[in-house]
Amino acid sequence: MKLSQVISENVLLQYNNAAGPTLTSNNPGNPDGSHVIELKRALNRHTVVTGKDQQGNYQTAGPAWSGPIDKTWDVALDTAIKTWKRSINIQ
Secondary structure (H helix, E strand, O other): OOHHHHHHHHHHHHHOOOOOOOEEOOEEOOOOOHHHHHHHHHHHHOEEEEEEOOOOOEEEEEEOOOOOOOOOOOHHHHHHHHHHHHHHHHO
């Protein structure tokens, strides 16, 4: 599953229930933290693009996530998602 699909599907699932949205740590997703693990796995598979050189080749900076793959949503994960978004925009 692609990172954008993980984000979109978890947000849609949380808002598509009779009780309304459920939020964990101000982030939509599953209360058991499985969405965080999936996000970290998807980020770990994505190589960050930082720009293009003069020849038009992409410059890379390693995986978007290199930390532990656990259920913790913190500032580092927020930063990794923002970096991933910038990388996608460059591509």
